[in-house]
Amino acid sequence: MSTYKVNLKVNNLNVSVDEGTTILDAARQLNFKIPTLCHHDDLCVAGNCRVCVVEQVGNRLLPAACATPVSEGMEVLTNSMKVRQARKNIIELLLSEHNADCTKCFKSGYCELQEMANEYRTGDHIFLDVRSKNEIDISSPSIEKDDSKCIRCQRCVRTCTELQAVSALAVTHKGKEMKISTFLDKPMNDVVCTNCGQCINRCPTASLVERNYIDQVFDAIYDPKKFVVVQTAPATRVAISEEFGLGPNRSTGKMVAALRRLGFDKVLDTDFTADLTIMEEGTELLTRLKEALVDGKEVALPMMTSCSPGWIKFQEHIFPDMLDNLSTCKSPQQMFGPLAKTYYAEKINKNPADMVVVSIMPCTAKKYEAERPEMRGSGYKDVDFVLTTRELGRMIHQAGIDFEKLEDEKYDSILGESTGAAVIFGATGGVMEAALRTAYEIVTGREVPFANLNIKPVRGMDGIKEAAVKIKDVKEEWSFLEGVELKIAIAHGLANAKELMNKIKSGEADYHFIEVMACPSGCIGGGGQPIPTNMEIRKKRAAAIYEEDEKMVLRKSHENPEVTEIYKSFLHKPLGHRSHDLLHTHYYPRKRY
Numbered sequence: 001m002s003t004y005k006v007n008l009k010v011n012n013l014n015v016s017v018d019e020g021t022t023i024l025d026a027a028r029q030l031n032f033k034i035p036t037l038c039h040h041d042d043l044c045v046a047g048n049c050r051v052c053v054v055e056q057v058g059n060r061l062l063p064a065a066c067a068t069p070v071s072e073g074m075e076v077l078t079n080s081m082k083v084r085q086a087r088k089n090i091i092e093l094l095l096s097e098h099n100a101d102c103t104k105c106f107k108s109g110y111c112e113l114q115e116m117a118n119e120y121r122t123g124d125h126i127f128l129d130v131r132s133k134n135e136i137d138i139s140s141p142s143i144e145k146d147d148s149k150c151i152r153c154q155r156c157v158r159t160c161t162e163l164q165a166v167s168a169l170a171v172t173h174k175g176k177e178m179k180i181s182t183f184l185d186k187p188m189n190d191v192v193c194t195n196c197g198q199c200i201n202r203c204p205t206a207s208l209v210e211r212n213y214i215d216q217v218f219d220a221i222y223d224p225k226k227f228v229v230v231q232t233a234p235a236t237r238v239a240i241s242e243e244f245g246l247g248p249n250r251s252t253g254k255m256v257a258a259l260r261r262l263g264f265d266k267v268l269d270t271d272f273t274a275d276l277t278i279m280e281e282g283t284e285l286l287t288r289l290k291e292a293l294v295d296g297k298e299v300a301l302p303m304m305t306s307c308s309p310g311w312i313k314f315q316e317h318i319f320p321d322m323l324d325n326l327s328t329c330k331s332p333q334q335m336f337g338p339l340a341k342t343y344y345a346e347k348i349n350k351n352p353a354d355m356v357v358v359s360i361m362p363c364t365a366k367k368y369e370a371e372r373p374e375m376r377g378s379g380y381k382d383v384d385f386v387l388t389t390r391e392l393g394r395m396i397h398q399a400g401i402d403f404e405k406l407e408d409e410k411y412d413s414i415l416g417e418s419t420g421a422a423v424i425f426g427a428t429g430g431v432m433e434a435a436l437r438t439a440y441e442i443v444t445g446r447e448v449p450f451a452n453l454n455i456k457p458v459r460g461m462d463g464i465k466e467a468a469v470k471i472k473d474v475k476e477e478w479s480f481l482e483g484v485e486l487k488i489a490i491a492h493g494l495a496n497a498k499e500l501m502n503k504i505k506s507g508e509a510d511y512h513f514i515e516v517m518a519c520p521s522g523c524i525g526g527g528g529q530p531i532p533t534n535m536e537i538r539k540k541r542a543a544a545i546y547e548e549d550e551k552m553v554l555r556k557s558h559e560n561p562e563v564t565e566i567y568k569s570f571l572h573k574p575l576g577h578r579s580h581d582l583l584h585t586h587y588y589p590r591k592r593y
């Protein structure tokens with residue numbers, strides 16, 4: 001980064017910024033907000049919507065603030081008459097092509113275009129109305145695509161290409177016909193889309209939103225014949241507060257209280273099955289290492305985590321020759337479902353046919369995952385409905401619950417106990433850290449050699465993280481691991497995952513175990529989390545996750561007493577017969593298009 005400073009004036013105030021800074025960021029340093037639509041802090045500059053135009057003294061043209069770097073002596077006005085009129089005209093032009101039916105729109109109240117139109121008091125429709133037809137693509141169980149709401153800002157295209165390296169979306173046609181399309185304009189469900197929802201997080205309108213199942217869940221709650229249990233993923237508990245203007249915050253107890261007030265019969269925790277995942281996945285890793293190091297078998301290494309359904313689908317499309325490397329463990333959501341409808345149903349004496357399992361997830365791909373035909377281990381659909389953190393926020397608003405004033409409540413038991421290791425699943429590196437806390441202790445009988453169990457080398461927002469842990473003084477039964485340097489890597493965001501996979505395929509990198517999460521920053525940055533998203537917000541969510549871990553009494557998955565009990569009375573052992581039937585799965589190669 002340059003240290004050369006450029007001096008300029010914004011709205012007659014002096015400011016000195018680094019060379020290369022845009023007018024937009026210089027204005028932000030003086031706390032002037034310039035409206036933006038195509039710009040997003042996570043993405044490269046596009047400069048195509050022009051709502052961020054400003055006046056530069058001495059320049060006849062109005063430069064786009066997001067795409068124009070500052071220069072020495074520049075004088076900028078962000079709200080002159082000329083700027084205001086130009087901005088109004090641009091917003092009017094966008095609305096002339098837009099199906100602005102806000103009263104029926106899922107995004108109303110959360111929409112950047114609506115907010116801007118309100119701020120600038122547009123709505124006179126001075127331009128010809130040239131709206132496109134309102135054909136909504138609901139082929140995907142995760143994503144709804146409505147072209148009539150699209151303002152062609154291309155945030156989605158840049159997200160899918162730059163951050164996710166999927167390129168499921170592209171700009172097609174020109175002029176009035178220009179649209180965001182899939183390959184050959186096929187339905188979203190028939191293309192390479194991973195359902196990650198990152199495009200939804202960055203779409204400023206309702207052109208891309210999650211498929212919402214709020215009404216179906218309320219219907220189940222109000223059906224007296226149904227017993228409705230809800231599970232909540234680790235990352236939801238630090239972000240739900242954002243839906244109520246409270247910023248990223250530890251809100252586990254309030255979330256539990258809100259779910260109870262919504263009428264769920266039992267409020268349970270996906271964190272329980274996150275702990276269980278560590279037992280199953282850790283055992284699977286140790287088994288693979290033994291087969292490779294002792295039995296000399298051809299084993300697929302590195303083993304790769306399988307908690308992230310967007311990553312699984314990406315792997316099925318892009319690296320179908322490496323599916324054996326994926327752990328066979330289902331995600332914690334999908335471990336919870338079959339256990340709820342077998343073990344739990346039996347314990348509480350309920351007919352699983354009358355049970356409805358609802359998940360609150362930070363992730364839109366979990367909606368698709370629950371629909372996979374393999375996810376019926378209980379003999380029923382294991383997870384009936386998946387709601388995003390945002391949908392839960394809507395439900396709480398609709399029910400008139402004052403979230404901020406709720407007193408903390410605890411999860412129900414059983415399937416409600418968890419450890420700090422499970423909570424950190426929500427942040428990139430968390431699954432790896434949880435696995436190391438348990439595997440190291442099982443193999444050596446000692447805690448991992450990191451202060452206060454915090455394995456700092458696997459934390460943080462670097463796109464790809466690598467580390468090595470030397471295993472010494474092992475217990476006798478693990479003697480084959482004596483002196484082994486366990487090599488690990490972590491990637492978050494599918495573009496980083498692709499880079500890591502290419503390094504592994506080319507032989508440039510060599511690991512035993514890798515963690516991949518489809519979403520930037522891991523589940524805390526999931527496609528179902530509150531909007532807006534940017535690195536600053538995701539770092540705050542991660543800080544809340546690690547704080548939650550430190551506050552937990554138990555911080556290692558193998559210490560969860562409910563996990564111990566379920567192995568004693570039901571599963572018998574990790575990777576055992578019952579685990580195989582209920583908790584493990586397989587994957588299928590898919591075509592790119």
Ligand code: SF4
Pocket residue numbers: 098099100101102103105106107108109111112113114149205206207
């Ligand atoms: S996308 Fe925004 S502006 Fe368009 S109808 Fe929905 S809320 Fe209104």
Ligand code: SF4
Pocket residue numbers: 143159160164166167168169192193194195196197198199200
């Ligand atoms: S959901 Fe993910 S993969 Fe699918 S189009 Fe959006 S960003 Fe691309």
Ligand code: SF4
Pocket residue numbers: 149150151152153154155156157180202203204205207208
């Ligand atoms: S779908 Fe959304 S993000 Fe993509 S171009 Fe349209 S408005 Fe922009």
Ligand code: FES
Pocket residue numbers: 035036037038039046047048049050051052053064065066067
């Ligand atoms: S936000 Fe600057 S051109 Fe779109």
